[in-house]
Amino acid sequence: MEILMKSDVMRNKDVLSGLLFMGLGSIALYISLDYRFGSTVRMGPGYFPKILSGLLIAFGVAILIKGVRQGGNLAGPWSWAPLFLLTLAMVLFGFTIERLGFVPALALMFLVAAYAGNEFRLREVFVLTAVMSTFAVIVFIWGLKLPYPLFAWNF
């Protein structure tokens, strides 16, 4: 059997999935230690969580073993930058809508989100932001009557 290099393990999607599932299962099991297990007739709130966590850890181990023996490699590199920007765009929206209002929150979100793309053309992004913000105001605020102020200043 070939000896796996450390770098291979980090690119092996089965090994990584196995570790991820084991990790998630362990966290879930650890938290569920506080929940009463109960008996089969009268199940406590911990009955289902503990069984499921154990099952998830078991699947994680099985996938890990399978990965060590014959795992496939990841297709392409991780795109952490776009992921971070899109996540940031959503978080920014949630953070600013109550403080600055609907329109500034949308504009900020569009600017950050668009930066995640393969191409970033500033003028195009401004036009897109303007058009889609108008569209969003028409649909959400006037059409669906969502009660958000267009502009605000709450700090």
Next chain:
Amino acid sequence: MEILEHFALGFGVAMTVQNLAYCLLGVALGTLIGVLPGVGPLVTISMLLPITFGLPPVSALIMLSGIYYGAQYGGSTTAILVNLPGETSSAVTCLDGYQMARNGRAGAALATAAISSFVAGCIGTLLIVLLGTPLAGWALQFGAPEYFSLMVMGLVSASVLSHGDMLKALAMVVVGLLLGLIGTDVNSGMERYTFGLPELADGVGFTVLAVGIFALSEVVMNLEQKEERGIFKANIAGLMPSLSDLKAITLPTLRGTAIGSFFGILPGTGPSISSFSAYMLEKKLARDPSRFGKGAIEGVAAPEAANNAAAQTAFIPTLTLGIPGSATMALILGALVMNGVQPGPTVMTRNPELFWGVIASMFIGNVMLVALNLPLIGIWVRLLSVPYRWLFPSIIMFCAVGNYSINGSAIDVYLCAGIGVLGYILAKLDCPPAPLVLGFVLGPLMEESIRRALLLSQGDFTVFLTSPISLGFLIVTILLLGSMVLPAIRRGKERVDREEASAT
């Protein structure tokens, strides 16, 4: 005739101005996103779920299902004209559809796709009517043990039959079940996995999870691919297929419909596998298989019929048993639950206007789709030039605004972003997202039914084996799991997965 009364009721509901408008909106949106590569029904439905929250359940369901089956129509247009699958289920349509277009028969190919889709869509909808009533009647006798075993079977078969690694799919089911536990335990009143956040006391919102898992990660995965979008200036004149064309597609359409209807009902399989299998069957049956890949009209008719039939019959288990077979159906079921409809066999008796209204809308929607797709084809083609860099910020906008709007809570948006990160990592590791969502939807129901079953049986696990129906479900489950351990069957599945991948 009872069935005629049902139809009268259904059309009465579906023909109101409001519901006709939602049906049109749904199928038009479906066609639009079907045409656009990179934006599929899963993303669209999860993105629009929050907006349907305020609608009456019937209207919400009419619109959402319109998006789903409408996308199957739109996908073929892109496949034929640009050689790109607008939807994954129309990937095989590229093979012969695009060749027909290059041979100057784009019009005939588009018409073939529309006609076979229409026929299959109508037959599929009729099947919902014919199979739905007896199935729901049978399921009404189910008690807690039968329901639990049925759900186990549904989840396991969705994992085993779906594309890719079975172990990962099963693990994803468990992750979904665990996520479904978040919130207040109904029996003890205890909060589980809420981390003390009051926002989580009612559990993770369905839309928060769906948008995070499907929409966000999908956008990042799409951004990894370099954008390639050919502009096609074909002469789409001569939309009417000739009489000999019609004759040539009759049998392939019916065969495709049969294959699609079968795979549509089966959990874990759906439009993609259906269209692929239908294509392979036609190639095997053809007198001259070498014509395939060079513009054979059967190669368009059969897969297009198959994916539309599958899209319709997928509603059978969802609407009559409350067991979704695919991620999209889980979304539809989630929409029902969100709107206060208890899914399961009682939908038909307790909410007949909902069930029959949606069925009737499917007939109407299929007619609308033919009208939308054939005469208006030019508009859809022009939309193909919209670049993805304009689309994806707008998708993010719908995700953020939609999730914020449900509770007016920023926490939901943060949570959705966090689930999106997890969703991307899982997608990158080739862990299928659909089983997770299925588990999430069915989790609370499963816990409830196993609890009730074991309470009634005094903790005796054999209750799942003494009921013949429950035993039957469990035997099927074990056979499914066992079949994957047999090397011959596993290799066969791996081969099909590979062939499917190479066709796309």
